Amino acid sequence: MSLEGSEEISIGTRIGQLAAAHPDRPAVIAVAPDGTRNSITWARLASESNAAARRLAEAGVTERxxxxxxxxxxxxHVVATVAAWKLGALVVPLDPYATASERAAIATALGEHLSVGGPGSTVPAGSWRTGGYPTGPIPPRGVPRxxxxTGGTTGLPRVVLRRKPWVYPPDGLLSPSERARGMRFEQVQLVVLPMYHAGFSALYQGLALDHQIVLMxxxxPRLFPRLVQEFRVSYVRIVPALMRMILDVPDLGDFDLSTIEGVHHGAGPCPEKVKRRWLELIGPERVYEDYASQxxxxxxxxxxxxxxxHPGSVGRPTDCEIRxxxxxxxxxPAGETxxxxxxxTSSRQPEYVGTGPALPERDGFFSIGDLGYLDEEGYLYLVDRKSNVINVGGAxxxxxxxxAVLLGLSSxxxxxxxxxxxxxxxxxxxALVVPADAARPPTATALAAxxxxxxxxxxxxxxxEVVASVARKSSGKIRRRDLA
Structure with missing residues (x-):
């Protein structure tokens, strides 16, 4: 697959265009927890990602x-990702703080791959700055993806391909869907979500739209209003858990948040009191909520x-039908769960790196396992998010x-x-735990460690909690609803 002869431009080419348009303007400003900053201009992002691409190519990276x-x-993170895309590679962002067992499971799911960062990294972070690699432009190669x-109720990782590659028609950089969620060209975007979460797509799509990225x-929480005011932030992608934490910042009302044009949240239900407070804080016409899936x-x-x-609703379909x-x-009928x-029009079974399960399908309609109901006007209300999966702050x-980890203890x-x-x-x-020896149950401290x-x-x-037994079906499956 190649862009040769196509009018479409890759994200790497787009960054080169923006570097030529305003070379000295900051593209990304990374803010540490103590407030210190590390920034990179558009010109440096273009040149350093060229050097990093050559370092990756030296390590064997190709469009495959x-x-x-x-x-x-x-x-x-930004330099390495853009560099890999300039070579037409497939990029998978990972949690840098994953444990050894988690990394092993992820490596199995990924199959053959090259890693940047983390233990045993093939290409150490920043190694492209010390090898004398040329910084000149690299002709586009392949199609960046x-x-x-993600994972099912088993927790075993699987890798879902993003449907859209990171290429754009000349007049299609900003999609109607993104516009409907508060995104515009030339915004200042504050990225608060992890790079292995929704922060990834928000940041890199923002770069394509000529956003200045302020990256936490x-x-x-206490930095959020300060950064919004200082940088005149206009767009934020967030999850309800972080929204709740921001509301507890003691002097929140002393900051000017009026520059925000769009707060886009998802990845889990938002408590009504939190939602109402944000509508008061920012204005209801600037707060967007969606229900979607990877x-x-x-x-x-x-x-x-x-x-x-329609309080409690996650909305009406923007690009689909619901049954x-x-x-x-x-x-x-309406009202029944x-x-x-x-x-x-574009629905199809997901594509995976390696293998993954097919979604339940009926007459071309797909389910991701959630329960809900529609009201008479077609607004959707969620009742349960994948009954077995626990949504911890959007994760x-x-x-x-x-x-499985708990059962690894002999106690x-x-x-x-x-x-x-x-x-x-x-x-x-x-966690509900049945001790192997009722007279000597494991302590919470030992379990947590x-x-x-x-x-x-x-x-x-x-x-x-130490319990005498765990309710199970005759099949051996846990009766989770009995334990909730």
């Missing part, structure tokens, strides 16, 4: 290579003023994965992990 970028949020990690290397079978959108008329079906595939199925935690005979409500994060994981050794911080249960 999968490049795993396991760098913390920052300038090096990306993929993201790690989310610190499998890209369709999306639903609602703006704040619509939400006030609510019962277990037999019968379409349900069933499984959500979506169909758009999915898979009970089976955490249970644990059985275990189940269930969600518990949390004021800030929406949900957290709670074991989990921290084998799981990334988001997945570690917030609390532990």
């Amino acid at each position: 290579t999968t490049v795993a970028v396991a760098l913390p949020a920052g300038v090096d 990306s993929a993201s990690l 290397e790690r989310f610190v 499998e890209r079978v369709g999306s639903v959108l609602i703006r704040g003023d619509e939400w006030l008329a 609510i079906l019962d277990e037999d595939g019968k379409e349900l 069933g499984e959500i199925y979506l169909r758009s 999915n935690v898979y009970p089976a994965e955490v249970e 644990v005979a059985d275990a189940a992990v269930v969600p518990r409500p949390h004021e800030y994060l929406g949900q957290v994981a709670h 074991h989990c921290r050794e084998h799981l990334s911080p988001t997945k570690v249960p917030m609390s532990y």
Whole structure:
């Protein structure tokens, strides 16, 4: 696959255009938790990514290579990603803080790949700055693409390909869907989400739209209003857990947030009191919520003023049709809860790097396993987000994965992990543990230490409870609803 002879431009070419237009303007300003900054201009981003591309090519990267970028949020992440795309590679952003067992599972899912950053990195971060690599332009090669990690209720990672490659028709840089969510050309975008989460697509699409990117290397609530005011931020992609934390900043009302044109949130339900406070803070016409998935079978959108008329809804379809079906595939009337199925003109089964499961499909409509209902006006309301998966501040935690870690302890005979409500994060994981010796049950401290050794911080249960037994079906499956 190649762009040769095509009018479409790659994101690498686009960055070169913007470097020529305003070479000395900052493209990315990375902000550390203590407030210190590290910035890169458009000219330097273009030249340094050229050098990095040559370093990657020296390591064997071609348009057929999968490049795993396991760098913390920052300038090096941007340089490495753009460099890989200039070679036409497939980029997969990874959690730089994943544990050894998590990295091993991810490596299996990725198959053959080259890594930038992280333990055993093929190309260490910043190595392109010390080898005397030329910084001149590189002719476009291949078609730059990306993929993201996700998992089912088993917690086993799978890698879903992004439907759209990172190329653009000359007049199609800004899509109607992005415009409907508050994005514009030449905005100042504050990136608060991790690079292995929605922060990735928000940042790189922002670069294509000539955004100045203000990138928080790690989310610190008190910095949010200060950065919005200082840089006159106009666009933010966020999740409800972070929205709640920002509301608790003591002097939030003292800052000027009036420059914000769009706050776009998703990745989990937003508590009503948090939603209403943000509508008051920013203005309802500037707050956008959507319901979508990495499998890209369709999306639903609602703006704040619509939400006030339909509180609790995630909106109406923007590019798809919705059906609510019962277990037999019968379409349900308004107000009745069933499984959500979506169909758009581009709907199809997801593509994976390696293997992955097919989505449930009925008459061209696809389900990602969520339950909900429609009202009489066609607004969608979610009832449950993938019943077994625990949504911790917008990040999915898979009970089976955490249970497997707990069962690795000789002092644990059985275990189940269930969600518990949390004021800030929406949900957290709670572990129910059956001791191997009832007279000497494991302590919460010991359980937590074991989990921290084998799981990334988001997945570690917030609390532990010793129980006599875990309710199971005759098939051996946990009766999770009985434990909730």
